[in-house]
Amino acid sequence: MIMMRFIFSKSEHNVNSLCTKVIFMTVCALVLNLQSALACTNFIVGKKASADGSVICSYNADDYGLFIGLCHFPAGKHQPGTMRDIYDWDNNEYHGQIPEAAETYNVIGNINEYQVTIGETTYGGREEMVDSTGIIDYGSLIYIALQRSRTAREAIKVMTTLTNQYGYNSEGETFTICDPNEAWIMEMMGKGPGSKGTVWVAMRIPDDAICGHANQSRISKFNMKDKKNVMYAKDVVKFAREKGWYSGKDADFSWKDVYAKPDFSGRRFCDARVWSFFNHFQDMTRYLPWAMGKDPNAEDMPLWIFPKKKVSVQDIQTCMRDHYEGTPLALDSVDIGGGIWQMPYRPTPLMYKVGDKQYFNERPTSTQQSAFSYVSQMRAWLPREIGGLLWFGNDDGNMVAYTPIYCGNTTQPECYNTPGADAVTFSDKNAFWVCNWVSNMIYPRYYQMFGDLKTVRDSLESSYFNNQQEIEAEAQRRYSSNKVDAINYLNDYSNKKAQEMLGRWKQLAVHLIVKYNDMTIKPERNGRFLKTKTGLGAKVKRPGFPKSFAKELVTRTGTKYLATEEN
Numbered sequence: 001m002i003m004m005r006f007i008f009s010k011s012e013h014n015v016n017s018l019c020t021k022v023i024f025m026t027v028c029a030l031v032l033n034l035q036s037a038l039a040c041t042n043f044i045v046g047k048k049a050s051a052d053g054s055v056i057c058s059y060n061a062d063d064y065g066l067f068i069g070l071c072h073f074p075a076g077k078h079q080p081g082t083m084r085d086i087y088d089w090d091n092n093e094y095h096g097q098i099p100e101a102a103e104t105y106n107v108i109g110n111i112n113e114y115q116v117t118i119g120e121t122t123y124g125g126r127e128e129m130v131d132s133t134g135i136i137d138y139g140s141l142i143y144i145a146l147q148r149s150r151t152a153r154e155a156i157k158v159m160t161t162l163t164n165q166y167g168y169n170s171e172g173e174t175f176t177i178c179d180p181n182e183a184w185i186m187e188m189m190g191k192g193p194g195s196k197g198t199v200w201v202a203m204r205i206p207d208d209a210i211c212g213h214a215n216q217s218r219i220s221k222f223n224m225k226d227k228k229n230v231m232y233a234k235d236v237v238k239f240a241r242e243k244g245w246y247s248g249k250d251a252d253f254s255w256k257d258v259y260a261k262p263d264f265s266g267r268r269f270c271d272a273r274v275w276s277f278f279n280h281f282q283d284m285t286r287y288l289p290w291a292m293g294k295d296p297n298a299e300d301m302p303l304w305i306f307p308k309k310k311v312s313v314q315d316i317q318t319c320m321r322d323h324y325e326g327t328p329l330a331l332d333s334v335d336i337g338g339g340i341w342q343m344p345y346r347p348t349p350l351m352y353k354v355g356d357k358q359y360f361n362e363r364p365t366s367t368q369q370s371a372f373s374y375v376s377q378m379r380a381w382l383p384r385e386i387g388g389l390l391w392f393g394n395d396d397g398n399m400v401a402y403t404p405i406y407c408g409n410t411t412q413p414e415c416y417n418t419p420g421a422d423a424v425t426f427s428d429k430n431a432f433w434v435c436n437w438v439s440n441m442i443y444p445r446y447y448q449m450f451g452d453l454k455t456v457r458d459s460l461e462s463s464y465f466n467n468q469q470e471i472e473a474e475a476q477r478r479y480s481s482n483k484v485d486a487i488n489y490l491n492d493y494s495n496k497k498a499q500e501m502l503g504r505w506k507q508l509a510v511h512l513i514v515k516y517n518d519m520t521i522k523p524e525r526n527g528r529f530l531k532t533k534t535g536l537g538a539k540v541k542r543p544g545f546p547k548s549f550a551k552e553l554v555t556r557t558g559t560k561y562l563a564t565e566e567n
Contacts, residue, residue: 039063040121041214041273041365042176043316044183047380048207051312054387055378057178058316059110059119060397064348066371067423067432070392070405070416073107073147088169089139096135098166104147108390109374111407114150115388117178117376118142123187123217123270125172125260131190131197134167138188141168142175152179156186156202156231163188167196172260174213177202180380180387185211185303186231187219189259191239199239201232201255209304210311212277214365216270217260218303224250262300268293269350269363271301272329276365277319279327281307288328313391314465316375320397323364331362336556340549343446366398368443371432373397384408385487386475392416392498395435399442399453401460401505403498404468406490413498431498434505441512448543449516456508460501519543 039062047055061068082100087093106113120142136144141159149155155177168190175186186202201219205211211218222230233239237253240246246258256262262271267290275291278284282305284291289298323344324330331337331344338344345368346361353359372394379387388407393400394416414429421427428434442449471493479486514529515522520540523530530538545553554561 042119043277044176044205044211045311046183046205046207046209049210049307049311051310055178055183056316057117057176058320058375060373061371062367062369063371064369068371070109070412072412075106076104086135086140089137101148107146108409111376111388111390112146113408115180115378115384115407116149116155118146119176121174121213121215123172123215123260125189129189129192130171131167131195132193134169136162136166138170138173152177152182152184160200163198168198180378199233199236204229205304209306211304212274214270214273216262216266217256220254220256264293273365276322276324278305280319313375313377317402320373321366323366329362339444341445341448343443345443368396370396383479386472394431395439399439400435401457401501403501404464405494408487409491409494413495415498415502431502438509
């Protein structure tokens, strides 16, 4: 089955998602290790569904071996005739050139100076639709669109126009495209080798709704008469008819059922992430059979839902840290897969065999291979360089403090842009490596050690949110008299907070190794380790097995470790 093949080969081996891309090696400071994964997630919140009226979207970049930081494209003016080289983001092969725009906008990470944010997840779909001769792959497409667009609608036009003109050299992709006023989901596929064209459909998310996608095509039927909220390629149905893939009425055409039909892997490993996200804001029990993936007659989930409460940036950060807690898919339940200290993570690959039977691991939103994660906040009522804010972290979203990066920023903090650091070169100046240093200590001893990280993480994030109003008020004061001064002020603030986070994470790393050395726990009070009257370290605690694990161990081993004979 197509989706099954994509999930396991692409997910674990190939670079084919924006979360696995670097923007021109000379522009982004951190170089990608080109071993990749189809494993990203986007959550989307309309402005009337959010707690403060902002449009919110998120993205995690999951890829084994991926090393990447925070990229930057400066704004620029370009002379007529200037050309732009396009290199394939999978293998860095040269595809060709396209004319550069006369003017390009400042881009930091996945947001530009007009607060346009674009994320993605790759779903694959029909292999024969990939245009291997096309010039533009979806990674290049995203950053070109960010550099050329002032609104989400403009970005959609840029993306579809360019791929129709120069060809689309990628598999099926779902894009999140947002600005301070609108949130859109767009799905796109090529038409096969040499076609230089795409079929696509884009739908505006209702302002009072939330949406998500995670490597499974999500758009089914769409109203072709709703020109205000739906855009699509003129031949989106005709192309499928010509290929013999569809013969029904136009009004009954379902994008995903024709171009990327969900199967077990698309539902359990992909849509289940969306199901869990929705479940935070509405009871989704009705759609659990769909997320479980095994019932062929299960009711499909809606593309979006209307949350029962307003959704905040902090809520989305929490959802990016989700391990299916409190659901039948939870990874924190007692089973041997979580190890002694029940980590809500599992080793990969997703599928494994025991004898002649195949088994699988769950694939929650929060997963150890994330290289970076962000939550984007876009606010129409503020000056654009102040209103756009990328909350960014350089590791698994559960294991980082998201630091503020403003959309007008023109320089990256050193910790997200570290000279000399790469996928095989550790640097204690680099956030990716320091955060991974900490998280990899915690993973196998999760419930013993995670509380220490959470305390630091939540304290830092609380300080950022507590300071946000004051910082932005000062930026607005400066903006009224000197726009550049305001931008520089926010840039300096962003970089300072990122560097402070790095310093605090180094302290955390040292604290963890001292406190939990040799599987014991050193007592502490108010953050200081206790000592005896003679200056020695206080007596350590030896926690042994958690009760649940000890019980499971005895169940599996019987009397092997019984200390006394039974009467």
